[in-house]
Amino acid sequence: MPMRRRADPVRHPVFARCYDKLSRGAERQGAGDHRREALAGLSGRVVEVGAGNGLNFAYYPPEVTEVVAVEPEAHLRGIAERAATSANVAVRVVDGTAERLPLDSAAFDAGVASLVLCSVADQRQALGELSRVLRPGGQLRFYEHVRSADPRQARMQRAADLVWPRLAGGCHTSHDTVAAIRAAGFWIEAVRVFRFPDTKVFIPASPHAIGRAIKPG
Numbered sequence: 001m002p003m004r005r006r007a008d009p010v011r012h013p014v015f016a017r018c019y020d021k022l023s024r025g026a027e028r029q030g031a032g033d034h035r036r037e038a039l040a041g042l043s044g045r046v047v048e049v050g051a052g053n054g055l056n057f058a059y060y061p062p063e064v065t066e067v068v069a070v071e072p073e074a075h076l077r078g079i080a081e082r083a084a085t086s087a088n089v090a091v092r093v094v095d096g097t098a099e100r101l102p103l104d105s106a107a108f109d110a111g112v113a114s115l116v117l118c119s120v121a122d123q124r125q126a127l128g129e130l131s132r133v134l135r136p137g138g139q140l141r142f143y144e145h146v147r148s149a150d151p152r153q154a155r156m157q158r159a160a161d162l163v164w165p166r167l168a169g170g171c172h173t174s175h176d177t178v179a180a181i182r183a184a185g186f187w188i189e190a191v192r193v194f195r196f197p198d199t200k201v202f203i204p205a206s207p208h209a210i211g212r213a214i215k216p217g
Contacts, residue, residue, distance in 0.1 A: 016075040019169065020053050027055060030196060035059045035114065038143040038210045044109030047133055049098040049126065050116025052076050054083030057091050064089045068103065070096040073169075098126035103133045110139040117177045118145040119170040127184035137217040140186055146193065147176045148207045160204035173204040178211065186213035 023031070036059045043063035048056060051069035053076050060067060069084070069091055071077040077093060084091035096102040098113075098120045111130045120126040130140060148154045157174035165172055182188055191211035197203065 016073050016169070020076065020079060023053060023055060031055075032059070034143055034196070034208070034210060038114065038141050039112065042110050042112075042139070042141065045107065046110045046112060047101070047103060047108045047130075048112040048114070049101070049130065050113065050119070051080050051093065052115070054080035054087075054091075054093070056112065056114055057083050057087040057089075060087070060089045060091075062088060067091045068108070069093045070098070070101060070103075072097045097121075099129060101129045101133055105132050106135045108133050108138060109135060110141060113140065113142045113144060115144060117142070117180070118172050118175055119165075119168075121170070123175060123177070123180045124184065127181060127186075131184060131186070131215055134215045136215060138215045140181065140213040140215065141211075142177070142181065142213070143210050144177045144208065145171065145173055145175070145205050146178060146207050146209045147174050148202075149193070153202055153207070156202060157204045157207075164204060168205075171205065173207075178209055181211075181213050186215060188213050 035056050039059045042061055044065055046064050046067045048067055048069045051071040067089060069080055071080050071093060072095060077095060081093045084093050094102060098116060099122050111134050117123055117126060147157060154174060161172050161174050178191055189212045191209055193209045195206045196208050197206060
């Protein structure tokens, strides 16, 4: 598939190395089950944006014929490329950003956004790109940090975002990502909102959502 546009470089060398270690710990604590839930039932050609270190690859069902995994950060992309070699489905890792996907329009049956829409430079543009590359009726599966429904906790998230993105590779804890998906023209078919980790002390990045949305046909 030809490259449509050249991706802007993304460099978070310190965060990328920390994320690789921390994400594997979170995997054992329950994130792996979340990934499995988010990807269950997928089939056909799938585009995954912000694939990171490729932890999703192990959870794609055999009905998926190909995954094109887009990752802009060089260190994480290298880890994802190695993970792709042992995946149970065909995975091709490419350089690119969610806001400028180097892919043809209407070429995929489903898109996956996993812990990435919190950190993109422009959520609206990234979701517009996902819509562009999906066929009419295609699915968007998401597993994302989201804004808390509790007003006090949401205020805490906004305050945390004065510093948090600088420490966490651009991650914003206060984005209302489910609303952004709906505003991008997707129909939200199902969504589950929960806290992970569910600790007594509120952590700004703990509100999560797993869901399924449809691009109108």
